[in-house]
Amino acid sequence: MHLSAFDRLFWATGFIGQIILLVVLMARDRVRAFPLFTAMVASSFLSTFVMYFVYLYGSPESYYYGYWIVGTINMLLQLGMVYEIASCLFAPLGHWAQDAKSSFIRIVGISILVDIILTALCSPVKSTLMQTVVTRGTFFCSALMSELFVGLFVLAATGGFPWKTHVGRIAQGLGAYSFVGVLFDTTTSWMGWTHQASTIHALSMVKVVAYLGALTYWIVSLWYDAPEPRTLSEPMRAQIFGLHRQLEYDLGKIRGWRKI
Amino acid sequence: MSNLSFTIAVVFFLAALGILLMRHSRRVRRAANSDWEQLLDRLEPVNRSDIERIARDALDEESSALGEMDGSSMFSMLGGLQGLEVLERNCQVLIDLASYVQRWYPEALVVSEQLRLNARELEWHVGRLKGAAQTGNLQTAFADYAQRTVVIYYVMTRNVLELYTRASLPGLIQLEAAL
Numbered sequence: 001m002h003l004s005a006f007d008r009l010f011w012a013t014g015f016i017g018q019i020i021l022l023v024v025l026m027a028r029d030r031v032r033a034f035p036l037f038t039a040m041v042a043s044s045f046l047s048t049f050v051m052y053f054v055y056l057y058g059s060p061e062s063y064y065y066g067y068w069i070v071g072t073i074n075m076l077l078q079l080g081m082v083y084e085i086a087s088c089l090f091a092p093l094g095h096w097a098q099d100a101k102s103s104f105i106r107i108v109g110i111s112i113l114v115d116i117i118l119t120a121l122c123s124p125v126k127s128t129l130m131q132t133v134v135t136r137g138t139f140f141c142s143a144l145m146s147e148l149f150v151g152l153f154v155l156a157a158t159g160g161f162p163w164k165t166h167v168g169r170i171a172q173g174l175g176a177y178s179f180v181g182v183l184f185d186t187t188t189s190w191m192g193w194t195h196q197a198s199t200i201h202a203l204s205m206v207k208v209v210a211y212l213g214a215l216t217y218w219i220v221s222l223w224y225d226a227p228e229p230r231t232l233s234e235p236m237r238a239q240i241f242g243l244h245r246q247l248e249y250d251l252g253k254i255r256g257w258r259k260i
Numbered sequence: 261m262s263n264l265s266f267t268i269a270v271v272f273f274l275a276a277l278g279i280l281l282m283r284h285s286r287r288v289r290r291a292a293n294s295d296w297e298q299l300l301d302r303l304e305p306v307n308r309s310d311i312e313r314i315a316r317d318a319l320d321e322e323s324s325a326l327g328e329m330d331g332s333s334m335f336s337m338l339g340g341l342q343g344l345e346v347l348e349r350n351c352q353v354l355i356d357l358a359s360y361v362q363r364w365y366p367e368a369l370v371v372s373e374q375l376r377l378n379a380r381e382l383e384w385h386v387g388r389l390k391g392a393a394q395t396g397n398l399q400t401a402f403a404d405y406a407q408r409t410v411v412i413y414y415v416m417t418r419n420v421l422e423l424y425t426r427a428s429l430p431g432l433i434q435l436e437a438a439l
Contacts, residue, residue: 097373099380118273121266143273150277157284159380163292179274186270189263 003056010208011052017215018045024223030166036084037170040077047074064130068137075141081174082148088167089156100159107151115144124189135185142181149175169221173214180210291356299360302353304346310337311347315414318407331403334410341386341393344406347413348386351379354416378416385409 003011021041025031031038047070054066090100124135149171156163184207188200294302314337317329338344355376385405392401 097377099377114273118266118269121269123263123266125263146274146277150280153288154280154284157288159376161376163288179277182270182274186267189266 006205010205010212011048013212014208014215015045015048015052017212017219018048021215021219021222024219028223028225030222033088033166034084034170036077036080040074040081043070043073043077067134071137071141078141078145078174081170082145082152085167085171086152089152089161089163090159097159097161100155100161103155103159104151107155108148111144111147111151114147115140118143122185122189125191135189138181139185139189142178142185145174145178146182149178166222170218173217176217177210177214180207291359294356294360299353299356302356303350306343306346306350307337307339311410311414313337314407314410318411329407331399331406334406335399335402338406338410341389341398344386344389344409347409348383351382351413351416354420355379357420375416375419378412382409382412382416385412 018041022038022045025034025038025041051063051066051070054063058066086100086104087096090097090104096104119136119140122136122139124132152171153163153175155161184203188203191200314329314334339346355372359372385408389398389401389405389409392398392405
């Protein structure tokens with residue numbers, strides 16, 4: 001299959017961007033904090049490498065199956081990443097805040113339901129079943145990620161959870177890229193591969209640019225450290241933990257009241 | 261034709277997500293960028309002595325029951341549902357005050373998380389009262405939920421003040437005056 005110089009440039013830029021992001025994650029010791037995000041970047045790096053050669057030297061069928069295998073792995077890792085982001089945001093004390101857990105499960109359920117309805121409505125003007133499946137599949141992933149990103153953000157804002165620096169940046173990059181994905185799939189659902197292949201290709205370049213933008217955003221924001229916090233003195237720390245116990249006691253008493 | 265309905269559905273979908281993002285990002289930005297004075301300015305005036313009286317009525321009781329004060333007197337002291345909505349809005353400011361401390365002293369997280377949960381609980385009680393107001397049962401529900409709401413608010417204000425006192429943070433006098 002043929003690749004233009006422009007296509008090769010984009011492919012190579014993505015590949016280099018993923019290497020740089022992996023190096024940043026390891027050099028700045030972010031792997032421990034974000035293992036699933038690191039796994040997703042590593043998986044994207046490997047798939048970019050493998051799929052390039054499959055595209056050049058393999059058959060269209062092998063590329064199609066490769067695309068779906070890679071896409072499925074990527075989708076699962078992205079879902080894992082959403083869970084990782086949620087765990088960082090909504091478990092400030094090391095365990096999930098009670099009010100956030102049920103809301104998060106509700107958000108996931110509603111998102112999947114809305115996504116299924118939207119995907120069922122999607123009937124792209126494509127010539128083959130394969131192209132229809134590809135459009136619907138990628139739309140499903142992008143729409144789900146967009147919904148989950150907005151859901152996490154809304155939950156953090158309404159629940160009063162701090163939108164922490166690095167977690168927030170990872171979520172924002174993923175959310176922005178997913179939004180572009182939804183726009184791309186919706187626009188191209190009106191186009192047929194036979195007559196408008198070049199337009200679809202040009203639009204897919206916009207999606208690639210959005211991905212490169214997200215990569216750059218992650219590289220820069222994960223390179224820098226979060227603002228250095230101050231530390232409490234030992235007696236002050238003991239006092240604050242004492243205050244916490246007092247709070248728990250007061251609230252336990254209030255919750256135990258009943259009207260007689 | 262069905263592709264048109266899909267496109268319209270996606271436009272609505274993206275618009276809904278966009279509106280949600282904009283609405284909530286305003287709140288996140290406000291909480292993150294507010295300085296001390298701006299936070300205090302957001303606190304709405306409440307009748308502190310009435311709040312204390314209602315809270316003390318319950319807190320001073322030794323038994324496991326709520327205090328002696330009846331729903332109608334609490335209703336007039338608090339200014340009805342509107343009065344409780346003021347407490348609800350002030351609660352958000354209390355969370356932001358706790359987050360403000362946490363920005364500088366992350367180890368105070370355990371207290372600010374507890375305050376966040378208190379505020380959620382208070383929101384829940386006010387939500388129940390709003391629901392009761394819509395069904396015309398506000399007077400009955402008021403006795404059940406209003407005192408708990410006031411006590412949670414009172415405990416929160418005391419604890420935010422204590423947090424600031426113990427951490428020897430600046431601005432305590434202004435905070436005491438505002439609360």
